[in-house]
Amino acid sequence: MTAMDAYNFAYLDEETKRMIRRALLKAVAIPGYQVPFASREMPMPYGWGTGGVQVTAACLMADDVLKVIDQGADDTTNAVSIRRFFQRTADVAVTEETEAATIIQTRHRIPEAALREGQIMVFQVPIPEPLRFLEPRETETRRMHALADYGLMQVKLYEDIARHGEIATAYAYPVRVEGRYVMDPSPIPKFDNPKLNDSPALMLFGAGREQRIYALPPYTQVESLDFDDHPFVASKADHACDICGATESYLDEVITDDQGGRMFVCSDTAFCRSRQGDAA
Amino acid sequence: MYVAVKGGERAIENAHAWLAEERRGDPTVSELSIAQIREQMTLAVNRVMAEGSLYDPDLAALAIKQARGDLIEAIFLIRAYRTTLPRLAGSNPVDTGAMVVSRRVSATFKDAPGGQILGPTFDYTHRLLDFALMAEGEAPPAAPTAPADPVAVPHILGFLDRDGLIEAATPSDLTPPDLTREPLELPADRALRLQSLTRGDEGFVLGLAYSTQRGYARNHAFVGELRIGTVAVEVDIPELGFAVEIGEIELTECETVNQFKGSKTEPAQFTRGYGLTFGQTERKAISMALVDRALRWRELGEDFTGAPAQDEEFVLSHCDNIQATGFLEHIKLPHYVDFQAELELIRSVRAAAFSQMEAAE
Amino acid sequence: MNMQPISGGFSNAPLQSATAFRAVLQAMSRPGLWQAIDGAAPPAPLSQASGALILTLADPNTPVHLAGTLDCDAVRGWITFHTGAPLVAAQDADFAVGAWDDLQPLDRFAIGTPEYPDRAATLIIELDGVPAANARLTGPGIDGEITAFCPGDRPTAFPLGLDLILTDGARIMGLPRSTGLEFL
Known part of the structure; x- marks a missing residue:
């Protein structure tokens, strides 16, 4: 595409990359704290991964191998679109294999395959503030984080239990980082929350429209909020994958007819395919 | 598969x-x-x-x-x-007092130096579909023109200012903050609010302005002056030691005169709202001035009534239509994974409720 | 004419600064481990590593403080030419570069505010050779614990604090404020 020839490596200009890189370093130094950054208008809509794209662009090296997933799958349209953007602007190698990737940009999932040291996960984040739905004002939530005043969140979780018998949050389930900041892990299913804890990979979170970057360094203690008498459970559909038979992977439910028929398949398409390969 | x-x-x-x-x-x-x-x-x-x-x-x-x-x-x-363009220079503030006006109206004075100039406005058109336009006819006859008037067109609010009847608008040499290069930080100063409003969605700003007229933080605005025209843009060239004109732009500027502030110790004065937009965009400029005025409640010692137009964080966080449309439209992207998590949750909550009900029977 | 200020920058800034940044990102996310960083050839006495850090992170928006012998014409000229970063006093600095002793007292540097703990300085500390490990490090980025050399303690009241990057020739080690230090 000649249209992109006029743009810099990985699209962003160097000044913008420096600004994002400085924010990333502060984010790594203060795990779980949301660093404000001057998010740029990207050539894709806000809400479609502009934060993740800017973080990836600021991190990419020429010899990186990039994997992009949306809902766990490499072939969903927005994942295809973002992957193509970086192929075009950074001429970077791409892969669908989790193990082969050096940077994995994701929306809503953490891959099933174990991550390793040296890998970077980049999460696309719509609303980075875990307290936002309890308190809409940024000025208030910033003060709460400053004071580590998370009473509001405790009350909300407790009210859930009183009303529903369990904590009524199934995705974007809040975590506490190293006993200090309460953090939104992005809208991953709570099934994925345990993968955040003590991971060998570096986890970076970018929220473009909300202009925030935050991070979890490798080997960071990340606990999902819970109560002693209502401990956190990383739940998934109680089925095996109807394609590869995996029992430990997160599943998508697919409706197959209008008679109540359904099947369950791995949401991580690369994982599912690798198991089919093993079986064959 | x-x-x-x-x-x-x-x-x-x-x-x-x-x-x-x-x-x-x-x-x-x-x-x-x-x-x-x-x-x-x-x-x-x-x-x-x-x-x-x-x-x-x-x-x-x-x-x-x-x-x-x-x-x-x-x-x-x-x-x-x-956003990809390099910043080569920052211009000097434009002088709207020196605007070559194509339209200039005041709702506060019947006449004033420079006069009332209707300009190319829809205001007094009757909104009747002009079927002649469907015929793709000839170009319309040229509008009559008056000889260029060398008389300056001073700002109407300057007359009120001279008598001390309106709050002073003190010029500042501070470089205003830049929303496009720094993350929005609250509370915002007026310069940042104005930058946000001038980029803001016309419909959103119009709706907020309209709400102030209907009593949600009513501020009794008169259009002191609305002017549309071209101004010169100048850039200082350090090597030359003076400013050079790099071009002209068309602007719409609206200054409102609003209900006064004052106290026993301080004589009453009118207050100001301000709108400035690129091009001929007067609905937006007037709306902006009303919302600007509503957002100034704290500085002017007014009460916060809870009206949306007074709420800086609400207005600034939601007036950008590119942010809004992106986030709104993103909900059509796949959310299978989050929805699946919700499905599991609701099934589990329902199962627990049913077993409790059974146990109770 | 003295050509020194203009030589020694990145020859391909987009690619080299990306590689250098990843070294810094790795250093800050794995405290106690040394990472190679190169591509810069700054004038003495500035190390290659510090040169690469400055080229990668500094620009007209980031005030830089030079301490001790680094505060010389050659280094000042090089930084100004390549980055446009304003050179400032300690309390105004986003980045400060110098030997440990020259950077003292550390309480001159910004450690952030409770609302904005990110508004804290990053200190780039030039070592000349790395002495034996003298501290046990724990915290985020560290699998259990690790021992490393640290020139001394720094003011920390997490989440406020200073983030340190040690340099030695063409390598760096990160010591973010989140790292617990226990001197042996």
């Missing part, structure tokens, strides 16, 4: 091809030129320049053509382009 939506490169490419075909429409109808859009869809071009924050009528026209007339999409194209 069965996967609900197989996206894939080809689906995207085909969608883009279809989009291009739809954009062009019936190929037996001649194609719109950029010049036609620029010259005949001027107000659309002006809105795209104002909310896109880029003064370039040709690019705005191109964006409108590419966006099939969807102005928010066109604004988005302009914003995404603008």
Whole structure:
């Protein structure tokens, strides 16, 4: 595409990359704290991964191998679109294999395959503030984080239990980082929350429209909020994958007819395919 | 393998091809030129320049053509382009007092130096469809012109200012903050609020302004002056030691005169609201002035009544239509994974409730 | 004419600064481990590593403080030419570069505010050779614990604090404020 020839490596200009890189370093130094950054208008809509794209662009090296997933799958349209953007602007190698990737940009999932040291996960984040739905004002939530005043969140979780018998949050389930900041892990299913804890990979979170970057360094203690008498459970559909038979992977439910028929398949398409390969 | 939506490169490419075909429409109808859009869809071009924050009528026209007339999409194209441009220089503040006006009206004084100039306005047109335009007739006869009037057109509010009847607007040499290069930080100062409003969605700002007129933080605005015209843009060249004019832009400026502040110790004065926008965009400029005034409640010692137009965090967080449209439209992206998590949760909560009900029976 | 200020920058800034940044990102996310960083050839006495850090992170928006012998014409000229970063006093600095002793007292540097703990300085500390490990490090980025050399303690009241990057020739080690230090 000649249209992109006029743009810099990985699209962003160097000044913008420096600004994002400085924010990333502060984010790594203060795990779980949301660093404000001057998010740029990207050539894709806000809400479609502009934060993740800017973080990836600021991190990419020429010899990186990039994997992009949306809902766990490499072939969903927005994942295809973002992957193509970086192929075009950074001429970077791409892969669908989790193990082969050096940077994995994701929306809503953490891959099933174990991550390793040296890998970077980049999460696309719509609303980075875990307290936002309890308190809409940024000025208030910033003060709460400053004071580590998370009473509001405790009350909300407790009210859930009183009303529903369990904590009524199934995705974007809040975590506490190293006993200090309460953090939104992005809208991953709570099934994925345990993968955040003590991971060998570096986890970076970018929220473009909300202009925030935050991070979890490798080997960071990340606990999902819970109560002693209502401990956190990383739940998934109680089925095996109807394609590869995996029992430990997160599943998508697919409706197959209008008679109540359904099947369950791995949401991580690369994982599912690798198991089919093993079986064959 | 069965996967609900197989996206894939080809689906995207085909969608883009279809989009291009739809954009062009019936190929037996001649194609719109950029010049036609620029010259005949001027107000659309002006809105795209104002909310896109880029003064370039040709690019705005191109964006409108590419966006099939969807102005928010066109604004988005302009914003995404603008953000990649290098910052070569910062201009000096423009002097709207020296504006060459094409329109200038005051609702507060019947006449004033410089006069009332209606200019090219819809105001007194009767909104009757002009079927003659359907016939693609001749160009209209030239409008009568008056000889150029060398009389300066001073700001109306200057007359009130001279008598001390309106709050002083003290000039400042401080460089205003730049929303496009720094993250929004609250509370914002007035300069930042004005920058946000001038880029803000016309419909959103209009709705907020209208709400103040209907009593949600009513501030009794008079249009002290509305002026539209061209001003020179000057840039200091350090090597030369003076400023050079790099071009002219068309601006709309609205200054409102609002109900006064004052106390036993301080004589009453009118207060101000201010709007300034690219191009001929007067609905937006007037709306901006009303919302600016409503947002100044703290500085003017007024009460916060809880009205949306007074709420700086609410207004600034939601007035940008590119942010809003992106986030709104993203909910059509797949959310299978989060929804699946919700499904499991609701099934589990229901199962627990049913077993409790059974146990109770 | 003295050509020194203009030589020694990145020859391909987009690619080299990306590689250098990843070294810094790795250093800050794995405290106690040394990472190679190169591509810069700054004038003495500035190390290659510090040169690469400055080229990668500094620009007209980031005030830089030079301490001790680094505060010389050659280094000042090089930084100004390549980055445009304003050179400032300690309390105004986003980045400060110098030997440990020259950077003292550390309480001159910004450690952030409770609302904005990110508004804290990053200190780039030039070592000349790395002495034996003298501290046990724990915290985020560290698998259990690790021992490393640290020139001394720094003011920390997490989440406020200073983030340190040690340099030695063409390598760096990160010591973010989140790292617990226990001197042996």
